[in-house]
Amino acid sequence: xxxxxxxxxxxxxxxxxxxxxxxxxxxxxxxxxxxxxxxxxxxxxxxxxxxxxxxxxxxxxxxxxxxxxxxxxxxxxxxxxxxxxxxxxxxxxxxxxxxxxxxxxxxxxxxxxxxxxxxxxxxxxxxxxxxxxxxxxxxxxxxxxxxxxxxxxxxxxxxxxxxxxxxxxxxxxxxxxxxxxxxxxxxxxxxxxxxxxxxxxxxxxxxxxxxxxxxxxxxxxxxxxxxxxxxxxxxxxxxxxxxxxxxxxxxxx
Numbered sequence: 001x002x003x004x005x006x007x008x009x010x011x012x013x014x015x016x017x018x019x020x021x022x023x024x025x026x027x028x029x030x031x032x033x034x035x036x037x038x039x040x041x042x043x044x045x046x047x048x049x050x051x052x053x054x055x056x057x058x059x060x061x062x063x064x065x066x067x068x069x070x071x072x073x074x075x076x077x078x079x080x081x082x083x084x085x086x087x088x089x090x091x092x093x094x095x096x097x098x099x100x101x102x103x104x105x106x107x108x109x110x111x112x113x114x115x116x117x118x119x120x121x122x123x124x125x126x127x128x129x130x131x132x133x134x135x136x137x138x139x140x141x142x143x144x145x146x147x148x149x150x151x152x153x154x155x156x157x158x159x160x161x162x163x164x165x166x167x168x169x170x171x172x173x174x175x176x177x178x179x180x181x182x183x184x185x186x187x188x189x190x191x192x193x194x195x196x197x198x199x200x201x202x203x204x205x206x207x208x209x210x211x212x213x214x215x216x217x218x219x220x221x222x223x224x225x226x227x228x229x230x231x232x233x234x235x236x237x238x239x240x241x242x243x244x245x246x247x248x249x250x251x252x253x
Contacts, residue, residue: 018037018039021039025037065106069099069102069106070103076093076096077093118158119153122153123149123152123160124143126161127145127161127168127182130164130168131143134180138178139179139180140179141179141180141182142179142180142182144184145184146184146185152250154250156249156250156251159227160193162221162224163195164193167197167244168182171195171242176199177197177198178198180198181196182195183196189250190230191247191248192245192246192247193247194244194245197242200239201237201238201240202236202242229248231246232244232247233246
């Protein structure tokens with residue numbers, strides 16, 4: 001969660017670079033480190049692509065982290081073999097197994113963020129696949145994506161899928177929804193995505209509290225939509241469910 005906040009502070013697009021850097025510097029100042037921040041007025045006003053690379057950075061980090069975990073697991077197993085039995089060897093093997101499990105989870109997450117065959121299958125097939133684990137848990141998921149939206153490819157498709165996927169995840173992990181509807185249609189210039197659930201919902205104050213605790217998924221999605229030239233809104237209220245709406249421009253092929 002700390003890493004997620006460092007990668008993309010929830011209010012980054014509103015505050016700009018200077019305020020975000022000052023916030024990142026504060027923990028160092030609390031430790032007695034002198035930190036001088038010198039950011040000119042032009043740099044303070046930068047928004048958009050220069051500051052909304054959270055998902056791309058996170059994906060690159062996953063690749064690095066997976067390699068680090070693989071090295072740790074190998075080292076643990078090697079030392080366990082050299083220990084030739086005993087409690088120490090057993091402890092190292094358990095740690096190696098846990099590390100391997102973490103690697104598997106990261107690789108699954110990387111595939112979920114950008115499925116390798118997304119550009120081949122299209123939005124409907126990808127969303128149906130993302131919905132299946134929820135259905136296996138007893139959640140009713142209705143997918144309504146028209147033919148024009150199914151034909152969309154490129155960055156708009158990737159963005160739309162990631163928005164739908166994260167909204168599905170939030171609906172079950174946080175909202176405990178029993179029913180979720182994912183809809184998408186193509187208007188003359190943009191892909192419209194709407195994800196609605198019947199979960200617990202939340203107030204504006206609850207959302208701010210979640211962000212402070214490190215749950216920044218919705219804010220990252222808003223940054224993602226903005227990075228694609230689109231917009232994303234979230235409507236929710238306690239015990240009234242949540243609706244995520246996004247409009248993603250589609251560039252002519």
